Each structure stands twice: as structure tokens, then as C-alpha cells.
Amino acid sequence: MSHEVVVIEGDGIGREVVPAAVEVLEALPVDFEFVEADAGDATKEATGEALPAETYDLAADADATLFGAAGETAADVILPLREAVDSFVNVRPARAYPGVDALRPETDVVFLRENTEGVYAGHEDRLSDDLSTLTRVVTSSASRELAEYACEFVADGRGPAGNPDEGFTVAHKANVMRETDGLFREEVLAVAEERGVDADEELMDAFATKLPLDPTQYGVIVCPNLAGDVLSDLAAGLVGGLGLLPSANVGHDNALFEPVHGTAPDIAGEGVANPTAAILSAAMLLEYLGHVEEGQRVRDAVEGVLSDGPRTGDLSGSATTDEVTAAIVDRL
Amino acid sequence: MSHEVVVIEGDGIGREVVPAAVEVLEALPVDFEFVEADAGDATKEATGEALPAETYDLAADADATLFGAAGETAADVILPLREAVDSFVNVRPARAYPGVDALRPETDVVFLRENTEGVYAGHEDRLSDDLSTLTRVVTSSASRELAEYACEFVADGRGPAGNPDEGFTVAHKANVMRETDGLFREEVLAVAEERGVDADEELMDAFATKLPLDPTQYGVIVCPNLAGDVLSDLAAGLVGGLGLLPSANVGHDNALFEPVHGTAPDIAGEGVANPTAAILSAAMLLEYLGHVEEGQRVRDAVEGVLSDGPRTGDLSGSATTDEVTAAIVDRL
Ligand SMILES: CC(C)[C@H](C(=O)O)[C@@H](O)C(=O)O
Ligand SMILES: CC(C)[C@H](C(=O)O)[C@@H](O)C(=O)O
Numbered sequence: 267m268s269h270e271v272v273v274i275e276g277d278g279i280g281r282e283v284v285p286a287a288v289e290v291l292e293a294l295p296v297d298f299e300f301v302e303a304d305a306g307d308a309t310k311e312a313t314g315e316a317l318p319a320e321t322y323d324l325a326a327d328a329d330a331t332l333f334g335a336a337g338e339t340a341a342d343v344i345l346p347l348r349e350a351v352d353s354f355v356n357v358r359p360a361r362a363y364p365g366v367d368a369l370r371p372e373t374d375v376v377f378l379r380e381n382t383e384g385v386y387a388g389h390e391d392r393l394s395d396d397l398s399t400l401t402r403v404v405t406s407s408a409s410r411e412l413a414e415y416a417c418e419f420v421a422d423g424r425g426p427a428g429n430p431d432e433g434f435t436v437a438h439k440a441n442v443m444r445e446t447d448g449l450f451r452e453e454v455l456a457v458a459e460e461r462g463v464d465a466d467e468e469l470m471d472a473f474a475t476k477l478p479l480d481p482t483q484y485g486v487i488v489c490p491n492l493a494g495d496v497l498s499d500l501a502a503g504l505v506g507g508l509g510l511l512p513s514a515n516v517g518h519d520n521a522l523f524e525p526v527h528g529t530a531p532d533i534a535g536e537g538v539a540n541p542t543a544a545i546l547s548a549a550m551l552l553e554y555l556g557h558v559e560e561g562q563r564v565r566d567a568v569e570g571v572l573s574d575g576p577r578t579g580d581l582s583g584s585a586t587t588d589e590v591t592a593a594i595v596d597r598l
Numbered sequence: 599m600s601h602e603v604v605v606i607e608g609d610g611i612g613r614e615v616v617p618a619a620v621e622v623l624e625a626l627p628v629d630f631e632f633v634e635a636d637a638g639d640a641t642k643e644a645t646g647e648a649l650p651a652e653t654y655d656l657a658a659d660a661d662a663t664l665f666g667a668a669g670e671t672a673a674d675v676i677l678p679l680r681e682a683v684d685s686f687v688n689v690r691p692a693r694a695y696p697g698v699d700a701l702r703p704e705t706d707v708v709f710l711r712e713n714t715e716g717v718y719a720g721h722e723d724r725l726s727d728d729l730s731t732l733t734r735v736v737t738s739s740a741s742r743e744l745a746e747y748a749c750e751f752v753a754d755g756r757g758p759a760g761n762p763d764e765g766f767t768v769a770h771k772a773n774v775m776r777e778t779d780g781l782f783r784e785e786v787l788a789v790a791e792e793r794g795v796d797a798d799e800e801l802m803d804a805f806a807t808k809l810p811l812d813p814t815q816y817g818v819i820v821c822p823n824l825a826g827d828v829l830s831d832l833a834a835g836l837v838g839g840l841g842l843l844p845s846a847n848v849g850h851d852n853a854l855f856e857p858v859h860g861t862a863p864d865i866a867g868e869g870v871a872n873p874t875a876a877i878l879s880a881a882m883l884l885e886y887l888g889h890v891e892e893g894q895r896v897r898d899a900v901e902g903v904l905s906d907g908p909r910t911g912d913l914s915g916s917a918t919t920d921e922v923t924a925a926i927v928d929r930l
Pocket of ligand 2 (some may be wrong): 471
């Protein structure tokens with residue numbers, strides 16, 4: 267069976283790292299049909315739309331999508347694409363790798379970020395010259411669905427190695443957002459209890475202090491949308507930046523995979539971008555499509571290259587994107 | 599002229615560190631009239647109310663208030679108290695001190711957090727079994743007032759030493775919250791431009807990655823309410839925790855000063871809490887009341903003790919709260 271995968275390079279280094287990830291996928295004994303589609307700043311310039319309806323529809327109908335990055339139009343591209351694949355959870359692992367400079371090399375966490383609501387579902391109004399409002403939305407159903415996913419995730423052992431108690435931590439701000447985050451917190455903890463999964467909780471501000479002080483306290487962290495955005499980016503700062511971080515937007519029978527980094531305009535076009543985050547996103551895509559062993563082969567190859575292979579400039583090396591990709595393909 | 603200062607110890611170590619701060623204030627040649635008032639968990643247990651109307655009124659009518667911490671009732675106490683003193687900005691310096699263990703010892707930043715709106719002004723509703731909403735509020739007037747304060751703050755040289763460009767950074771999420779954070783961003787940047795102050799901007803998620811990677815890029819950071827809450831707590835994690843961080847809630851002719859830390863139930867009652875954050879909050883109170891030189895004396899004494907005086911357990915010492923306080927008073 268061949269998997270139809272939509273490939274959206276986007277802008278900047280997306281055009282370099284996505285082809286690298288496709289090269290890795292093509293080197294494996296898995297049947298893919300890749301369909302290229304456009305989105306991003308350049309697409310907007312050319313067509314007037316950052317995310318053409320055709321791209322949206324292709325992503326919606328595919329088995330999975332691999333996305334690179336978009337520039338100024340990032341929100342106009344990625345938010346509708348997450349909707350196109352019907353994604354309810356954004357899976358964001360953040361770990362340091364041996365030999366890679368990191369502020370907290372012992373960091374090994376996975377964020378499970380709610381991917382449909384919070385301020386992102388926000389209806390906004392400019393009510394007067396002075397006053398603007400945003401309606402933040404939290405539903406019991408989305409909170410429970412995320413929690414069910416989190417329970418399966420930890421039960422399947424997909425949390426980081428040594429995940430404390432095989433459980434998870436809910437991070438929220440229910441002491442201020444009593445109804446909305448209160449509902450989120452209550453439902454997530456209730457599902458954990460029903461499923462017999464250990465869950466503890468942390469206020470998101472306290473979490474932001476404690477994660478840098480000692481990341482080993484945490485394993486899997488379940489958060490509302492914006493909290494997951496900010497706290498997972500904080501974790502990126504502890505493992506040495508965004509260059510190594512993949513992510514998955516998982517839906518009911520579709521998913522989209524993307525490196526957490528952006529378009530890196532300072533180095534775009536030079537062929538020196540680090541393809542690791544895109545390649546690790548491809549590993550998540552493989553696992554999502556049931557090719558768990560192949561996903562692991564990709565991870566192992568990436569780790570091998572990170573520990574003693576060529577490196578790009580962000581990791582103090584001088585290799586090109588192609589050299590790093592070739593080294594990873596060599597080790598598969 | 600004597601200053602009327604309301605003193606609210608609150609719960610836990612608030613009862614130990616606030617008296618320490620008062621002792622420091624009493625050792626200075628400044629006339630205070632201290633008025634004690636109650637709030638917090640114990641007050642709620644005794645009276646049914648975490649924040650009695652009498653305490654609210656005292657804070658509202660005083661020249662300034664010194665607050666410790668509250669336990670479970672923290673939000674019920676501190677949010678109305680900020681309103682009582684009509685505070686529009688929460689000033690949160692975060693710096694590391696020589697000799698104090700810190701993940702990023704070079705951190706020296708000041709957050710100016712909007713203190714009245716955002717999700718904190720949120721009107722919440724449970725619209726159905728499934729659905730809850732919160733109305734997030736951003737006004738042009740509050741954004742401009744914060745920005746005016748920020749411009750004066752940097753112009754007066756109150757930013758950290760070496761504050762890049764004597765300007766500030768606005769951190770926001772206007773790519774998603776386009777109307778609300780869009781308005782905040784626009785007004786803050788407009789005021790900076792009018793005042794000839796350099797201002798740049800950062801998405802709050804990108805800021806959360808970049809601050810741990812290199813805190814020296816930042817000096818003064820201007821944020822919406824919740825962003826300021828989370829990002830300043832992140833900075834606390836980089837300087838070694840909350841034990842050293844003071845804060846000021848500044849209003850039009852009133853203000854409230856509080857350590858950023860909580861009640862620390864694990865050590866409360868043992869007389870071993872670190873009084874530094876409360877004493878530095880007292881230094882901010884002195885400066886607010888016009889006693890800039892005395893504020894500096896307190897800071898110098900604190901720094902001296904941190905560098906070669908007795909230390910509490912959180913800083914790997916074994917001194918008591920009283921011993922540290924006495925050492926600080928000795929150096930005034
Ligand atoms: C580009 C932006 C809309 C997006 C988000 O906020 O979700 C990004 O920060 C991310 O985390 O993927
Ligand atoms: C206790 C809580 C309501 C408060 C806040 O969120 O403002 C606290 O975290 C703080 O930052 O002072």
C-alpha cells in the first residue's frame with residue numbers, strides 16, 4: 267500500500283530541509299506517493315493567497331502532510347492546515363542530544379498541546395476605539411479528547427525514557443482562568459483518573475520557573491494551546507534551540523508533520539540549514555503511518571550523525587544540508 | 599513626613615519575610631507608620647474571607663503596601679489588592695547575583711507587565727455542558743499608559759545596567775491574537791516612536807526560546823498581563839529561582855510591593871526562609887516613595903550579604919531568616 271503524502275516546502279529554509287526529509291523517506295523500503303503543494307509568502311505573492319484552497323484540500327485528503335515553514339504568513343498557513351488535517355493534538359518532543367550544546371542536556375520531555383481552541387479559536391472584536399476583545403474557548407470534549415490521547419501515549423510507552431511515573435503533568439492557569447482552564451484541568455485530570463494514569467498539575471507560570479531549574483522532574487506535559495506553544499518553545503531554549511525539534515499535528519485519520527523552527531531568513535538559500543528537525547518530523551510521520559521500525563531507523567541514523575557525523579553551522583560545524591542528509595541516509 | 603505603609607504578611611513564609619523587610623525599613627532614617635492587615639488562607643479560615651474589605655480599604659488609602667504571600671487563596675488576595683492600589687504596571691526585575699548559583703548568571707532584565715487586563719480582566723461563562731469561554735480584554739488606553747511608563751522607565755535609566763539601546767522589547771502574540779495583542783503591540787510601538795524610545799518586538803513564544811539561549815539580548819521587556827506572568831517566571835528560573843525576586847505593582851498614587859515567591863509550605867514556620875526577595879521589595883518601596891538613596895543602601899547591603907554573608911538553605915547555606923536579616927541591617 268502506498269501512502270499519499272502532501273509535501274509543502276513553504277518559504278526560506280523550508281525549501282531546503284523538506285527535500286532533505288523526502289530524500290530520507292525515499293531511501294526507506296516504504297511506498298510513498300509524494301504530492302507537492304504550495305503555501306507561504308512566495309505563494310501569496312504569486313497568487314494572492316498564502317494558503318490556496320487546492321493546498322488545503324490536498325492536505326485534507328492525504329494520508330499525511332510534511333510541511334516546512336512559512337515566513338510572514340506563518341499563521342495564515344499553519345493554523346488552517348492544522349484544521350485541514352483535523353488535528354486535535356500537537357505533539358512536541360524536546361530533548362537534548364549527546365554532544366550537542368544545550369543549557370540543560372538532561373532535558374527529555376514531550377508536550378501534548380491542545381491544537382484547536384484556547385485563544386486560537388478566538389473570536390476577536392474591536393468594540394470601540396479603545397476596546398478590543400477576544401473570546402477564548404475551552405470545551406469539555408476537546409479537553410477530554412486530548413487527555414485520552416495523553417493516556418494512550420503514556421500507556422504505549424511513547425513518553426520520554428524515564429518519564430516520571432509513566433504519567434503526565436497538566437500545565438494550566440486555572441487559578442486565574444477559573445471557568446475555562448478550570449474546565450480543561452478538571453476534564454484532563456478526570457480522564458486520567460478514569461484510565462488509571464498518574465497525573466499531576468502545575469500552574470503554567472510555576473512550570474516556566476521549574477522547567478529550567480530541573481527538567482528531569484517532567485516527562486509528558488499536557489497543556490492548552492497557547493501554554494503549549496510558549497512552554498514547548500521554552501524547552502527548545504533548554505536543548506539548544508529550535509534546530510533539532512520536530513512536531514506532529516495529529517488528527518483522527520490524518521496528520522501534519524513540521525519542524526518547530528521557522529524560515530531562518532538569515533541563512534535561507536545557502537544550502538547550510540540543519541535538516542535534522544525536518545528529518546525527525548519525517549520519523550514521526552513514519553511512526554504515525556505504522557512504520558515504527560523505519561521511524562526508529564531514522565532516529566538512530568540522526569543520532570549517529572549528531573554524535574560523530576558532519577554538522578551544520580548552527581551546531582558549530584561547517585557541513586551543508588546535503589552533506590548532513592547524505593550522512594543520515596548512509597546510516598539508515 | 600511619615601509614610602503610611604500597610605503591611606500584609608499573609609500565609610506561610612510571608613509571616614517570616616515581611617517582618618524581616620519591616621525590620622530593614624525601621625533601621626533606616628525614614629519615617630514610616632506601619633499598619634498591619636490580614637489576608638490569605640488563615641484569614642479566610644477565621645473570617646470567611648481571604649481579603650476582608652478592611653484590608654482592601656487600608657491598602658487603597660495607604661501610601662504603599664508591603665505584601666508577603668498567600669496560599670490557596672493567592673488569586674483572591676493579590677488580584678483585588680492590585681486593583682485596590684490602582685496598579686497598571688507590575689515591575690519585575692530578574693537578575694542573577696555574583697556568587698549565587700544561576701543557570702544564566704548574565705541575566706539582568708526587567709519585565710514591565712500590564713497589570714489590569716488581558717485574561718485577568720476576563721469575563722468567563724460556562725455556556726453549556728461542553729463549552730466555556732473567557733473574554734480577553736485589551737484597551738488602547740491601558741496599552742498606552744504602560745508604554746508611557748516604559749518610556750519614562752528607560753529614559754530615567756531604571757532599566758538594567760547595559761540595557762541594550764536604552765530601549766525596550768515588546769513581547770506579544772499578535773500573529774494569533776490579531777485584534778487584541780495587535781492593538782497592544784501597535785499602541786506600545788506608537789508611544790515609543792512618539793517618545794523617541796527604541797523599541798523592538800518579539801513573539802512571546804520566540805522570546806521563551808531566546809531568553810534562555812542568550813538573556814543578554816534583552817533589557818526591559820514590556821508585555822501583556824499573562825505573558826508577563828509566564829515570561830518573568832521563566833527569567834526567575836534562569837537566575838536561580840524565585841527566592842531573590844522582588845516586584846512592584848505601581849499605580850497612579852499608590853503601589854504594592856511583594857516578593858515573587860509564594861508561601862513555601864515545605865519550610866514555613868521554621869524561621870529559615872530567605873528574606874531577600876521581601877527586602878528587595880522594600881527597597882523598591884523606598885524608591886517609589888522617593889527615598890532613592892535609602893533604596894540603594896538596602897540593595898548594596900543585600901548584595902554584600904549575598905556575596906560574603908550568611909545564607910539561607912535555598913542558597914546552600916544554613917543561616918536563619920533572622921541571621922540574614924541582621925547581617926543586612928548591619929551593613930546598611
Ligand atoms: C506561527 C504560529 C501561528 C504558530 C503557533 O502559534 O501555533 C507557531 O508558533 C507554532 O507553534 O507552530
Ligand atoms: C497568584 C496569581 C494570581 C498571580 C498572577 O498570576 O498574577 C501570580 O502568579 C503572580 O504572578 O503574582
